[in-house]
Amino acid sequence: MAPAATSASASEPTRLDRPDPLDLPEGDPFGAHNLPYGVFSYADQGPRVGVRFGDHVLDAGAAATALGSPYAGLLARPTLNPLLAAGRTAWSDVRRALTAWLTVPAHRETVRPHLHPLASVTLHLPFEVADYVDFYASENHASNLGRLFRPDEEPLKPNWKHLPVGYHGRAGTVVVSGTDVVRPSGQRKAPSDPAPVFGPSVRLDIETEVGYVVGVPSAQGTPVPLADYRDHVFGLCLLNDWSARDIQNWETVPLGPHLGKSFATSISAWITPLDALDAARTAPPERTVPLLPYLDDTASTDDPAGYDLHITVSLNGHIISEPPFSGMYWTGAQMLAHMTVNGASLRTGDLYGSGTISGTEDNERGSLIEITWNGRDLLDLPTGKRGFLEDGDVVTMTAWAPGPDGTRVALGEVTGRIVGAV
Structure with a gap:
């Protein structure tokens, strides 16, 4: 039962008609207090690091690049391994940055285009397993x-x-x-x-x-x-x-x-x-x-x-x-x-x-x-x-x-x- 990507149909409402993916329902268990990491692909784009936010996935590398973040090199990858290897200080710094990108109003217009509905992406093994x-x-x-x-x-x-x-x-x-x-x-x-x-x-x-x-x-x-x-x-x-x-x-x-x-x-x-x-x-x-x-x-x-x-x-x-x-x-x-x-x-x-x-x-x-x-x-x-x-x-x-x-x-x-x- 391998997960398969799906695409939005022409009859679906435009993004402007949909609820803003940055506005989560109160108590959403995948809110800014969570932010788990994975690897996903969509359309003709290859695997990339994603962060789950509600029922969407943030293209973390694309968002980091758009915001001029120094963490783009860790996040614009097809696997979590570089981030895993970066260590505890980097883990905490990246988490703080992601929280700000998804919650600070000044970032909304930059971040929103890099959020993809979970139902439209394919999820992959998130890291290369060593042992x-x-x-x-x-x-x-x-x-x-x-x-x-x-x-x-x-x-x-x-x-x-x-x-x-x-x-x-x-x-x-x-x-x-x-x-x-x-x-x-x-x-x-x-x-x-x-x-x-x-x-x-x-x-x-x-x-x-x-x-x-x-x-x-x-x-x-x-x-x-x-x-x-x-x-x-x-x-x-x-x-x-x-x-x-x-x-x-x-x-x-x-x-x-x-x-x-x-x-x-x-x-x-x-x-x-x-x-x-x-x-x-x-x-x-x-x-x-x-x-x-x-x-x-x-x-x-x-x-x-x-x-x-x-x-x-x-x-x-x-x-x-x-x-x-x-x-x-x-x-x-x-x-x-x-x-x-x-x-x-x-x-x-x-x-x-x-x-x-x-x-x-x-x-x-x-x-x-x-x-x-x-x-x-x-x-x-x-x-x-x-x-x-x-x-x-x-x-x-x-x-x-x-x-x-x-x-x-x-x-x-x-x-x-x-x-x-x-």
Whole structure:
């Protein structure tokens, strides 16, 4: 379901007859307090950096050039990577400039021609993904899977509360929201089967996650401490790390996920900068096991690294879960610190995922394997009963966070449709 550009018809009203795109309705979650970044193209114009404002996209590079801004060189690009690499001072300066361009009356006539209706553009993968790491940061999710697969043992493995467990994923199959997901094929073997078989996955699942987008790189051999998180991470996006549970279950012992996870990871077309989420910052849950110094954030009450994100997951247009991100045991700062503590370097465009987000309630589980308890309790939807995903199913994730002065900050949605195996 790749997004396609559309063009205005001759019967549509002229721009002068339409509402001014610079005048947003009160409380618009994509207002000047948000300003997420993406990459778009329109008509015969190639990809370029865009900033979402209401239901329009600002051609950031064109606006910067028209206004004689010194940031035009960062914004007049076909990808976000140059801006990501520019660092925290530049991120804040560009954000202040964009806010002024979109809100100061003196700029209106210059900026207005560079706003394009969202429905008329094509959205692209917003940055070139360098590396991808997926974590397992929700205690509720990890405990649910432990109860499912190891009912006679403690739900959590002994290491889980000492470090953020993760695996290295495949950057080349990260795709933008709206891209169709081809059902993966591979080996699978049920416990009762005498031998493995090959074929399309029959237990295709979702993983409701938040992705962290790295901007500033780090030197190999130099760990990134907790305190430097905001100097390296540019922003957040919604992420769906599609999972073939049957393929994954057979291949995981002894090294972990591979083909069951590497076929597609969908991310939003919009990256929400950390500065837009300051009002949503919150402390993580209480730590119940003492942490080693490089992960110990218990004294950082004045600089919390959790986020109060409210996520909604829909299957074929019907809400099936509302996982709360505020309950994640491990924070993005801790994941970054652990990912680099061995000296691994960061690169501009690195992406790391939170792992599946699940709350304490049944309606807060972030994967179908939890929602249906491994297929035992089928979802009863108007489109049919579901244990796992069928061809043609469309999964959509949306989210919002508290913003300044009682506003809401919307995160860009991530959606994907399952198509049959090749």
